[in-house]
Amino acid sequence: MSELFDQFVVEAQELLETAGGALLALERDPADRASVDELFRAFHTLKGASGLFDMAPFTRLVHAGEDTLSLLRDGRHGMTPELADRLFRTLDQCARWVAALEDTGALPADAAQAADTLVRGLSGVSAEGAAGGGEAAGEADAFPWVAALAREDRDGVGMAGGVITAIDYRPDPECFFTGDDPLALFRRVPDLRWLRIEPAEPLPALAQMDPYRCMLRFRALSGAGVEAVMPAFRSVPDQVRIGSVTLMPAAASAMAQPPAKPIAMAPPGSLAAAMLEEQARILDLPGSAAERGSRSAAVARAVAAILTALGRPADRAVVAAACADAGTLRRFLADDPLENGPPENGPPEKPAVAEARPASPRRALRVEPERMDALMALVGELSVMKGQLGPLVRRVGDGEVTRDMKAFSARLDSLVGDLRHAALRLRLLPLARVFDPLPRLVRDTARRLDKTVELVLDGAETEADKDILDVLGEPLLHLVRNAIDHGIEAPERRAASGKPPGGTLRVHAFQDKGGVVVEVSDDGAGIDPAAMRKAAVAKGLLTPDAAAALGDDDAVRLVFAPGFSTAGSVSDLSGRGVGMDAVRTAVERAGGRVEIASTPGSGTRVRLSLPLTLSITRVVVVEAAGSFYGIPVAVVGGVQRVPRAEIRGVKRAESIVLRDRVVPLVRLRRLLGQPPDDGGGHGRGGGGEADCVVLAELSDGPVAVAVDDVGERADVVLRPMTGVLRGLRGYAGTAVLGDGRLILVLDLRELL
Amino acid sequence: MPIRYDADLARFEDACTVEDALPLAEWLEATAAPRVDLSACTDLHTALLQLLLAARPTMTAGPEDAFLARVISLPATGP
Numbered sequence: 001m002s003e004l005f006d007q008f009v010v011e012a013q014e015l016l017e018t019a020g021g022a023l024l025a026l027e028r029d030p031a032d033r034a035s036v037d038e039l040f041r042a043f044h045t046l047k048g049a050s051g052l053f054d055m056a057p058f059t060r061l062v063h064a065g066e067d068t069l070s071l072l073r074d075g076r077h078g079m080t081p082e083l084a085d086r087l088f089r090t091l092d093q094c095a096r097w098v099a100a101l102e103d104t105g106a107l108p109a110d111a112a113q114a115a116d117t118l119v120r121g122l123s124g125v126s127a128e129g130a131a132g133g134g135e136a137a138g139e140a141d142a143f144p145w146v147a148a149l150a151r152e153d154r155d156g157v158g159m160a161g162g163v164i165t166a167i168d169y170r171p172d173p174e175c176f177f178t179g180d181d182p183l184a185l186f187r188r189v190p191d192l193r194w195l196r197i198e199p200a201e202p203l204p205a206l207a208q209m210d211p212y213r214c215m216l217r218f219r220a221l222s223g224a225g226v227e228a229v230m231p232a233f234r235s236v237p238d239q240v241r242i243g244s245v246t247l248m249p250a251a252a253s254a255m256a257q258p259p260a261k262p263i264a265m266a267p268p269g270s271l272a273a274a275m276l277e278e279q280a281r282i283l284d285l286p287g288s289a290a291e292r293g294s295r296s297a298a299v300a301r302a303v304a305a306i307l308t309a310l311g312r313p314a315d316r317a318v319v320a321a322a323c324a325d326a327g328t329l330r331r332f333l334a335d336d337p338l339e340n341g342p343p344e345n346g347p348p349e350k351p352a353v354a355e356a357r358p359a360s361p362r363r364a365l366r367v368e369p370e371r372m373d374a375l376m377a378l379v380g381e382l383s384v385m386k387g388q389l390g391p392l393v394r395r396v397g398d399g400e401v402t403r404d405m406k407a408f409s410a411r412l413d414s415l416v417g418d419l420r421h422a423a424l425r426l427r428l429l430p431l432a433r434v435f436d437p438l439p440r441l442v443r444d445t446a447r448r449l450d451k452t453v454e455l456v457l458d459g460a461e462t463e464a465d466k467d468i469l470d471v472l473g474e475p476l477l478h479l480v481r482n483a484i485d486h487g488i489e490a491p492e493r494r495a496a497s498g499k500p501p502g503g504t505l506r507v508h509a510f511q512d513k514g515g516v517v518v519e520v521s522d523d524g525a526g527i528d529p530a531a532m533r534k535a536a537v538a539k540g541l542l543t544p545d546a547a548a549a550l551g552d553d554d555a556v557r558l559v560f561a562p563g564f565s566t567a568g569s570v571s572d573l574s575g576r577g578v579g580m581d582a583v584r585t586a587v588e589r590a591g592g593r594v595e596i597a598s599t600p601g602s603g604t605r606v607r608l609s610l611p612l613t614l615s616i617t618r619v620v621v622v623e624a625a626g627s628f629y630g631i632p633v634a635v636v637g638g639v640q641r642v643p644r645a646e647i648r649g650v651k652r653a654e655s656i657v658l659r660d661r662v663v664p665l666v667r668l669r670r671l672l673g674q675p676p677d678d679g680g681g682h683g684r685g686g687g688g689e690a691d692c693v694v695l696a697e698l699s700d701g702p703v704a705v706a707v708d709d710v711g712e713r714a715d716v717v718l719r720p721m722t723g724v725l726r727g728l729r730g731y732a733g734t735a736v737l738g739d740g741r742l743i744l745v746l747d748l749r750e751l752l
Numbered sequence: 753m754p755i756r757y758d759a760d761l762a763r764f765e766d767a768c769t770v771e772d773a774l775p776l777a778e779w780l781e782a783t784a785a786p787r788v789d790l791s792a793c794t795d796l797h798t799a800l801l802q803l804l805l806a807a808r809p810t811m812t813a814g815p816e817d818a819f820l821a822r823v824i825s826l827p828a829t830g831p
Contacts, residue, residue, distance in 0.1 A: 171798070176770055176773075176798070176799055180798075181770070181797050181798050182798045183796065183797070183798040183801055183823065184795070184797075184798070186819075187819050192822075195822060195823060197801065197805070197823065199802075199805065199806075203802075203805065203806040204806075206777065206780055206781045206803075206806055206807050207781055209777065209803070209806055211773040211774055211776070211777040211799055211802075211803055212770070212773060212774075212799065214798060214799070214802065215802060216798065216801075216802055216805075
């Protein structure tokens with residue numbers, strides 16, 4: 001059961017994604033048959049799969065979606081943006097439910113209500129379509145309860161084998177207030193053959209019941225045609241579904257007829273047995289040849305999955321052959337190929353011999369993140385141990401043994417390197433994961449703002465660590481929303497400035513040295529540095545003098561300042577003044593960097609650079625007062641030796657000119673509370689001649705950090721501070737170098 | 753008055769409308785073993801039907817109206 005359920009969750013997620021993509025494509029090109037079919041298939045499969053579990057609202061909703069899509073497929077209803085909205089909302093709801101199913105194993109409590117609202121929206125479309133087309137045949141599938149009627153009900157209805165009109169009426173709970181009397185409507189239904197009134201939701205205790213709230217559901221069958229029945233429900237088209245169905249004679253009905261044989265594959269009375277029997281029943285349902293075909297394919301999948309879950313995998317082709325009709329399936333299931341007990345009625349006709357064969361297709365493996373972390377930690381430790389081997393071998397001295405050991409050590413080196421690489425790769429996923437929600441976001445945002453925006457995605461195959469992708473997701477959405485909201489102008493304004501009316505938004509990802517870069521660029525209005533300066537002063541972030549002294553690039557960078565927003569008014573999309581600040585914080589927390597470049601009138605480009613992984617950090621090892629520290633390479637803009645004479649001191653504040661910029665200089669010793677260098681220190685800088693300076697590019701500008709010495713660059717596994725050290729500010733964590741030395745990795749942002 | 757309440761027996765007469773819903777709900781709730789007589793009822797509002805479905809009172813006589821008789825059959829609403 002649980003395995004089946006997990007499989008459903010995974011499959012549902014995939015199907016919803018497929019459906020979302022198809023819907024986007026369909027909205028762009030309403031004549032796209034392939035997308036309609038794909039969308040329909042996704043809803044159809046979801047309906048079938050969800051029916052295996054106790055999640056009626058889910059099934060009901062995707063069912064309604066399928067109905068709507070069948071109208072679309074048959075050309076009885078055209079694609080409109082409103083319809084797309086409704087279908088998108090349906091997909092969103094399903095995605096939320098699947099997430100809830102994954103977390104809690106059950107639909108949220110309000111699922112029935114949420115489904116009703118969406119179903120009503122969708123069936124409004126269906127009713128229009130049916131009324132317009134006049135034809136509602138072939139919708140047997142839409143009234144599953146008709147096929148499930150018990151024998152005495154069928155006998156009461158009569159008309160066995162004939163076409164009959166089914167009515168499914170769920171009155172609006174508030175309908176009594178508008179003067180409706182749902183029961184009275186059925187008095188006007190011609191040739192009413194059968195009527196069942198049931199609570200649509202469990203009725204509360206009488207004391208809690210609101211007598212003015214309608215909680216009933218009406219199902220009925222009429223011998224009259226759909227057109228004759230429709231007028232009775234003229235006033236409630238959004239609450240009723242009417243269609244013609246073929247009523248199977250009672251004898252052929254699966255419900256009325258006891259199963260041919262007990263299902264032996266699964267223990268009698270078990271859930272699996274019930275589910276298998278249900279599959280056979282599905283095959284009995286009436287419908288067109290195409291419907292039966294797709295149903296039997298779905299049944300075959302379900303049966304194969306159930307058998308696998310029971311630990312009795314069967315060949316797919318065999319199962320598929322057995323799913324041709326209900327009788328064959330029952331025989332196939334009753335005749336357990338694994339147990340050789342002779343069937344009571346002699347050898348049954350088997351469609352084929354079911355042999356246990358190894359499952360052929362390899363499926364994606366799901367691994368708990370904790371296990372991955374444990375593996376990464378082990379690989380880290382192994383690297384450290386390996387690092388200690390080198391010095392040990394050198395101590396052994398010369399000789400044959402040493403030579404062998406050296407060769408051995410070198411092989412170990414490369415193996416450990418490969419292992420680490422492989423372990424890292426395990427965590428890499430394509431950026432497509434964070435790109436996937438973008439088309440939908442662009443579509444919705446642009447539609448709400450009445451703008452036309454074309455999204456160009458590029459480099460979705462670029463890979464990055466899962467943690468990095470998690471970090472990247474939110475900021476990327478922010479940036480895209482921002483670009484559409486503030487960057488790309490309304491069509492009229494674009495036309496006025498000689499641009500094409502539709503804007504272009506480009507999201508481009510690529511691998512850079514040691515990291516992954518995502519650029520979001522638009523061809524919109526750009527950011528005006530003058531306006532930024534003015535806004536910064538108005539908001540009290542800068543004094544007028546400081547603002548005037550700001551270069552254009554730095555002025556544009558003000559968008560990342562906390563509490564800054566250039567939007568004249570706060571829209572509901574972005575521009576709450578926290579967006580860009582949040583982007584910067586998220587990216588920097590992951591050891592990345594944000595840059596922005598903008599040309600007024602022609603567009604803005606924001607570039608996010610992130611390390612490839614969070615589990616391995618590349619650091620520059622520096623020395624101060626005899627201890628070693630690491631500075632993450634992500635913030636290091638350069639390392640150089642600066643003659644003491646070039647350091648200008650104003651009181652205690654020092655600064656240097658680096659690359660034509662005046663950069664404040666801080667001494668690591670002072671930051672760490674160590675005694676100042678006496679000038680003749682151990683740094684190889686030659687005493688008082690020059691200082692080693694690491695240029696750190698921080699978000700609020702560059703800072704030069706003077707250190708005693710700069711060592712190698714090393715990849716380290718960063719371990720966050722734990723226990724009492726957790727409160728210590730200024731350190732990102734500890735790391736062990738290849739030679740076994742422990743270093744503290746600095747967080748310069750906090751330290752300064 | 754379409755519904756006449758007589759100790760633990762409610763007699764539905766003629767067309768019983770939504771106006772009877774609240775009194776019926778109160779009566780059903782207050783009466784320990786309610787019994788209903790629908791024989792003279794010619795029309796029953798959905799709200800009343802819903803209350804009967806929820807409370808499931810003993811039905812001493814089913815409706816004579818053909819349509820209502822199909823909706824409410826004796827054994828279905830018995831205790």
